[in-house]
Amino acid sequence: SRRARGAAWRAGRAAMWTEVCxxxxxxxxxxxAAGGIGEERLRCFRECLQEALCERYKHHWFPLAPSKGSGYRCIRINHKMDPLIVEAAGMIGLSHERLFQLLPSELTLWVDPxxxxxRIGENGSICVLYKSPQPRSSRSSPSKNYNMTTASSSVPVPCSTMHIYPGF
Structure with a gap:
């Protein structure tokens, strides 16, 4: 039924929300950090990107096999700009060309359960932004007591305040 599908989608979205955020x-x-974009436009960009990522990942999120679908969920900037970033940027009036000026020319972002x-650059180190313990059984869900780790900080940060967190 439509109601059951809606409930399943909300549950699936909740399962990936921390990673997407x-x-x-x-x-x-x-x-x-690149500058020149107001906070309201940045907030709109972030929210648009969150929605686009949830939509893209909804049938490709496998908490019991986290590496399954990893390539599909990877966000990549190299000679091409990831289309979801382009879409969110378009919502705030940022052109494709301007994105290439503002973002690293080589970026790989893995979004997995x-x-x-x-990783910035082809030979850069891989840095973990977020890591949570995996559930021990198929009936478990990820812990709500997650840790946010950046190159300079290991402070847990709830998703609702991520747009202001320090440490990058």
């Missing part, structure tokens, strides 16, 4: 906040933080990590 972490990824969107990271890209937003990179844009903020229980972990979000990134």
């Amino acid at each position: 972490t990824a969107a906040a990271f890209i937003t933080r990179l844009l903020r 229980f972990e979000v990590s990134y």
Whole structure:
């Protein structure tokens, strides 16, 4: 039924929300650091990217096999800009060309159940943005007591405040 499908989608979205928020906040933080974009536009970008990521991942999120679908969920900037970033940027009037000026020319962001990590440059180190313990059994769900880890901070940060967190 439509109601059951809606409930299943909300449950699936909740399962990936922390990881999606972490990824969107990271890209937003990179844009903020580059300068020239107001906070309201950045907030809109982040929210648009969160929605786009949830929609893209809804049939590709496997908490019991976190590496399954990892390539599909990877956000990539190299000679091309990831289309979801382009879509969210378009919502705030940022052009494709401007994105290439503001964001690293080589970025890989892995958004997987229980972990979000990134690498800047082809030979850069992989840095973990978020890591949570995996459930011990199929009936478990991820712990709500997650840890947010960045290159300079290991402070847990709830998703609702990620747009203001320090540490990048």
